[in-house]
Amino acid sequence: MPNEISKAIVPAAGLGTRLLPATKSQPKEMLPVGRKPVVQYVIEELQAAGLNQMLIITGRRKRAIEDHFDPDPMLLSALEQAGNEALLSELSFIQRNTRFFYTRQSSPRGLGHAVGLGADFVDDDDCVVALGDSLIAGEDPAAPVRAMLHTHQDLKAAAVIAVEQVPADEAHRYGVVSIKGAEPPPGEPVVLTDIIEKPPRGTAPSNLAVAARYVFSPAIFEALGRTPPDRQGEIQLTDAIKSLIQMGQPVYAWPLRADQRRYDVGNFESYFRTFIDLVLADERYGYLARQYIKAKAYEL
Numbered sequence: 001m002p003n004e005i006s007k008a009i010v011p012a013a014g015l016g017t018r019l020l021p022a023t024k025s026q027p028k029e030m031l032p033v034g035r036k037p038v039v040q041y042v043i044e045e046l047q048a049a050g051l052n053q054m055l056i057i058t059g060r061r062k063r064a065i066e067d068h069f070d071p072d073p074m075l076l077s078a079l080e081q082a083g084n085e086a087l088l089s090e091l092s093f094i095q096r097n098t099r100f101f102y103t104r105q106s107s108p109r110g111l112g113h114a115v116g117l118g119a120d121f122v123d124d125d126d127c128v129v130a131l132g133d134s135l136i137a138g139e140d141p142a143a144p145v146r147a148m149l150h151t152h153q154d155l156k157a158a159a160v161i162a163v164e165q166v167p168a169d170e171a172h173r174y175g176v177v178s179i180k181g182a183e184p185p186p187g188e189p190v191v192l193t194d195i196i197e198k199p200p201r202g203t204a205p206s207n208l209a210v211a212a213r214y215v216f217s218p219a220i221f222e223a224l225g226r227t228p229p230d231r232q233g234e235i236q237l238t239d240a241i242k243s244l245i246q247m248g249q250p251v252y253a254w255p256l257r258a259d260q261r262r263y264d265v266g267n268f269e270s271y272f273r274t275f276i277d278l279v280l281a282d283e284r285y286g287y288l289a290r291q292y293i294k295a296k297a298y299e300l
């Protein structure tokens with residue numbers, strides 16, 4: 001069944017202060033992971049899930065993202081004249097019938113505020129939200145969003161939220177959910193009963209963390225509109241989702257399967273892990289990287 005949802009919001013306005021100095025003058029979403037910047041993985045995943053209208057929420061020092069998704073006629077004609085088909089195909093992510101839109105979040109007022117800036121773009125439609133600093137790796141990176149879109153339509157949900165198991169001592173870094181029933185069924189929806197953003201250490205209700213992909217009905221924008229800022233002055237998307245649950249709207253968690261992994265570039269530790277794993281899995285350079293790391297391992 002083809003999905004009828006075509007719009008995605010990609011928040012990419014975060015300041016990236018945990019990645020200084022790498023992010024002094026470039027967005028963290030443009031940091032390379034192997035051969036492409038993080039946000040290109042995100043856009044390609046959404047394209048492969050059938051979405052073709054992308055609203056990227058940018059901010060100060062984020063212009064490189066707009067340049068990256070803009071066709072560059074001079075570059076294209078130089079490659080065409082040189083008959084360089086290989087490099088031309090590397091740039092095909094820009095075409096693929098995708099329309100790109102941009103809006104700026106001028107001050108850091110939180111993920112919920114950033115998503116809320118997409119209200120007019122989304123209008124009365126359902127939409128996907130995919131965080132621009134997080135990618136999904138696996139055989140078919142679009143599989144989770146594709147399945148979540150079907151779930152959203154089949155169950156007439158207000159929200160379907162990807163979740164993943166995280167170690168108990170890391171749960172305080174995430175939005176954490178409670179679900180109906182004891183065991184989360186990977187790759188199947190389960191009713192989400194509660195959600196909390198970054199619970200204090202040791203108080204998380206589970207080790208199921210929100211995993212950077214969401215499908216929403218337009219009800220999320222009303223919920224965001226009545227969500228007050230938290231103590232840091234930020235409007236949290238998690239709080240708006242909680243208010244949907246409290247209003248009795250159908251909200252589901254969608255646990256990623258073991259072979260579907262979320263990576264992010266939020267800090268250097270997770271960036272390095274992302275870079276190494278994705279380079280090792282690269283179809284063109286993975287072999288060389290594996291050889292190098294095996295040889296290097298002897299020296300460590």
Ligand code: G1P
Pocket residue numbers: 111131134173174175176197209210211212213238266
């Ligand atoms: C954001 C969300 C959080 C989620 C996380 C990973 O946090 O607020 O709920 O678990 O992304 O998807 P951030 O990493 O921006 O602090």
